[in-house]
Amino acid sequence: MAVYKRNYRPYSGALTASPWRFLVIARYSFAELFAIRFFGSVLVTCFFPSLVLAFIVYLTHSETVQALLNLQNTNFLAINNLFFVRLLQIEGWFALLLTAWVGPTLVSSDLANNALPLFLSRPLSRAQYVAGKMVVLLALLSSFTWVPGLLIFALQVTLDKGTWLHDNWWIAPAYFAGALIWIALLSLLALALSAWVKWKVLGSLALMATFFVPAGMGEVFNVVTRMRWGRLFNPGYLITVIWNDLFRDALHFHSAAWENIPVPLAWASMLSMCLICVWMLSRRLRAREVVRG
Amino acid sequence: MSAVIELDNLQVRLGGRAILNGLCGSLGGKSIGLLGPNGSGKSTLINTLLGFHPPAAGSARIFGQDIRTSSAELRAGIGYMPENDAFISNMTGVHFVRYMAELSGLPPAQAMERAHEAFFYVGLGEARYRKVGTYSLGMKQMAKLAQAIAHGPRLLFLDEPTNGLDPPARQRMVQLIREIRDDGGIHIVISSHLLRDVEECCDEVLILRNGSIAAISNLEKERQENRKFVELEVSALNGASGPVEGFTAAMEAIGCECARSRNGSIKLVMPAEVEVPRLYSLAAQQGVQIRRMNFRRTSLEDIFLQAMDGGSAAARSNGNSPPPPVKSQGVQSGSL
Numbered sequence: 001m002a003v004y005k006r007n008y009r010p011y012s013g014a015l016t017a018s019p020w021r022f023l024v025i026a027r028y029s030f031a032e033l034f035a036i037r038f039f040g041s042v043l044v045t046c047f048f049p050s051l052v053l054a055f056i057v058y059l060t061h062s063e064t065v066q067a068l069l070n071l072q073n074t075n076f077l078a079i080n081n082l083f084f085v086r087l088l089q090i091e092g093w094f095a096l097l098l099t100a101w102v103g104p105t106l107v108s109s110d111l112a113n114n115a116l117p118l119f120l121s122r123p124l125s126r127a128q129y130v131a132g133k134m135v136v137l138l139a140l141l142s143s144f145t146w147v148p149g150l151l152i153f154a155l156q157v158t159l160d161k162g163t164w165l166h167d168n169w170w171i172a173p174a175y176f177a178g179a180l181i182w183i184a185l186l187s188l189l190a191l192a193l194s195a196w197v198k199w200k201v202l203g204s205l206a207l208m209a210t211f212f213v214p215a216g217m218g219e220v221f222n223v224v225t226r227m228r229w230g231r232l233f234n235p236g237y238l239i240t241v242i243w244n245d246l247f248r249d250a251l252h253f254h255s256a257a258w259e260n261i262p263v264p265l266a267w268a269s270m271l272s273m274c275l276i277c278v279w280m281l282s283r284r285l286r287a288r289e290v291v292r293g
Numbered sequence: 294m295s296a297v298i299e300l301d302n303l304q305v306r307l308g309g310r311a312i313l314n315g316l317c318g319s320l321g322g323k324s325i326g327l328l329g330p331n332g333s334g335k336s337t338l339i340n341t342l343l344g345f346h347p348p349a350a351g352s353a354r355i356f357g358q359d360i361r362t363s364s365a366e367l368r369a370g371i372g373y374m375p376e377n378d379a380f381i382s383n384m385t386g387v388h389f390v391r392y393m394a395e396l397s398g399l400p401p402a403q404a405m406e407r408a409h410e411a412f413f414y415v416g417l418g419e420a421r422y423r424k425v426g427t428y429s430l431g432m433k434q435m436a437k438l439a440q441a442i443a444h445g446p447r448l449l450f451l452d453e454p455t456n457g458l459d460p461p462a463r464q465r466m467v468q469l470i471r472e473i474r475d476d477g478g479i480h481i482v483i484s485s486h487l488l489r490d491v492e493e494c495c496d497e498v499l500i501l502r503n504g505s506i507a508a509i510s511n512l513e514k515e516r517q518e519n520r521k522f523v524e525l526e527v528s529a530l531n532g533a534s535g536p537v538e539g540f541t542a543a544m545e546a547i548g549c550e551c552a553r554s555r556n557g558s559i560k561l562v563m564p565a566e567v568e569v570p571r572l573y574s575l576a577a578q579q580g581v582q583i584r585r586m587n588f589r590r591t592s593l594e595d596i597f598l599q600a601m602d603g604g605s606a607a608a609r610s611n612g613n614s615p616p617p618p619v620k621s622q623g624v625q626s627g628s629l
Contacts, residue, residue, distance in 0.1 A: 007476050008414060008476040014400065018398065024395045024396055028392050109381070109383070113379065114375075114379045117379055118440065121343050121368060121371065122369075122396040123365040123366070123368045137595070193600075229398050
C-alpha cells in the first residue's frame with residue numbers, strides 16, 4: 001500500500017511457523033545487546049582463554065615451537081582431564097561475569113516498560129517468552145565455553161598420534177555436560193533476578209551476590225555448627241563438585257578437606273536452585289499483576 | 294449478525310475476590326463499547342478474553358472459539374492496546390511495531406512494511422525513527438495503536454484509548470478508530486469510562502456494574518428508532534405565517550405528528566417510512582426555509598444512567614436472547 005493511501009487493511013499474507021516464533025525475541029535481544037558499546041570487545045575477550053589453551057595443545061605437539069621457545073620439558077603441559085576441567089573453570093568465570101553484565105537487561109527492561117502484556121497478547125506463551133530470552137544467554141555462553149572446548153578437544157585428537165582418544169574420549173561429553181549445566185544455572189539465575197530486580201546495576205550485583213553471599217554465609221554456618229551443609233548453598237562449590245565428578249576426580253577432591261558434600265546431593269542442590277529460578281520466573285512473568293487483599 | 298464475543302456465565306476471581314460475576318451475553322457489533330465506572334471489570338473482561346486471567350467458572354468464546362482451548366490461535370488474530378504505558382523505550386517506533394508484528398507471525402519484510410504503514414496511518418510517520426521513550430503521551434498512545442493494528446487483526450481490543458489525550462489528540466484517536474471500524478473487516482472492542490468516546494465509535498455497548506452486566510444495548514438501533522423525534526426551526530421566505538402553517542399541514546398529510554411550540558419551532562414525530570429529504574422538499578414547495586433541525590435521540594448517557602439505576606439487569610436490544618423488557622427507549626432488561 002502506498003504511504004499516501006492511509007487506509008487500514010487487514011493482513012492476508014503468509015505467517016511464520018508458530019513453534020519457532022520465540023526466536024524473534026532472541027533475535028531482537030541479540031540486536032539490542034550488540035548495540036551496546038564494547039559488547040563485541042568483551043565477547044571477544046571471553047574467547048581469550050580458549051585461544052591460549054588451544055595454543056598450549058598445539059605447543060605440546062609441535063617440537064619446532066618448543067625448540068623456538070627453548071622449552072626442554074613439556075610434561076607440565078599434559079593434556080588430560082585436569083587440563084580440560086581447568087579450562088572449563090576459567091571459562092565458567094568468564095561466563096559468570098558476562099552473564100552478570102548482560103543478564104539483568106534481558107527481562108527487566110520489558111518489565112520496567114510494562115511490555116509483557118504486549119508480548120503475551122500475541123500467540124506467545126510465557127514459556128516461549130522465557131525460552132526466547134534464554135536462547136540469548138545459552139548461545140552467548142556456549143560460544144565461548146563448550147564450543148571452543150570441544151574444538152580444543154578435536155585439535156588434541158587431530159594432533160595426537162597415539163591412543164589419547166581411546167583413553168580420554170569421555171572428556172568430550174563430560175565437557176559438554178559440565179558447561180551446559182553451568183550455563184543453564186547462570187541463565188536461569190540471571191533471568192529470575194532480572195524479573196525481580198528492575199534496575200540493571202542492582203540486577204548485576206544481585207547475581208554476583210547469589211554466588212558470593214551464600215558461599216560466605218555457608219562457611220560461617222559450617223564453622224559455627226561444625227557441619228558441612230553450609231556448602232549446599234554455594235553454587236560455585238556445587239558446580240566444582242559436579243565437574244570433578246564428571247571429569248573423574250580430576251581435582252582430587254577425595255584428598256581435600258571439603259570433600260564431604262556427596263555428588264548426588266550437589267546435583268540435587270543445583271536442581272533445586274534451577275527450580276527456584278523457574279518458580280521465581282513463573283511468579284513474576286505475568287501479563288497482569290494481581291494484588292491480593 | 295454473528296457473535297463476536299459470547300459470554301457464558303463467565304466468572305473471574307482475582308486475589309480471592311470475584312471480579313466478574315457470571316457474565317452472560319452475546320456481542321456481535323462491528324464496534325463494541327465496554328462501559329462502566331472504575332473498577333466495574335471492563336479491563337478484567339478484556340484481560341480474560343486475552344487469556345491473561347483464567348475464568349473461575351463459565352466460559353467465553355471469540356468468533357466461536359473457546360478462550361481456554363484456542364487461546365494462542367485466537368491471539369494471532371487479536372490486536373491489543375493496553376490502558377497503561379506499554380512499550381520498549383529504547384527501540385525506535387518503527388522497530389518496536391515491527392517487533393510486535395513479527396511476534397504475531399508476520400515475516401520480517403512484511404512486518405517492516407506494515408510497521409511503516411501503521412505509523413503513517415496513525416499520523417506518526419515523521420516520528421517513526423525516534424525512540425519510543427522520547428514520545429509524548431499522545432504519541433505513545435498512537436504508537437500503541439500502531440502496534441495493535443500492524444499485523445492486521447480481526448479483533449481489536451482498545452483499553453481506554455483516549456486516556457491522557459488532549460482534545461485534538463482525542464478527536465484524532467476517535468476518528469482513527471472510526472476509520473478502522475469502517476475500512477477493514479475488523480471488529481473493535483473499546484473499554485472506556487468516557488461515554489462520549491463510546492457513543493462516537495460504537496454501535497453496541499455492554500455496560501458493567503460491580504462485575505455484572507447492567508445492560509447490553511444496540512446503539513445503532515437506538516439511533517434509528519429515535520430518529521423519529523425531530524425539532525424544526527423554520528421561517529417563511531416572505532415572512533408571513535401562512536407558508537409555515539401550510540408546511541405543517543403538508544407534513545401531517547404524509548403521516549407526521551406535528552406540534553407548534555411557543556417559540557415557533559415545530560416538533561414532530563416522523564413515521565419510519567418518511568426520510569428527512571422529504572421534509573426539505575415539502576418546505577421548498579411551501580416556500581419555507583428550514584433554519585435548524587435537531588434530532589432528539591436517547592443519548593448513551595440516558596442508557597448508562599438507566600443501567601446504573603437498574604441493578605443487575607441484563608439489557609438487550611439486539612434480540613440475541615429475550616429477557617423481558619422493563620424500560621422504554623429500546624433498552625431491555627432481564628435477570629442474569
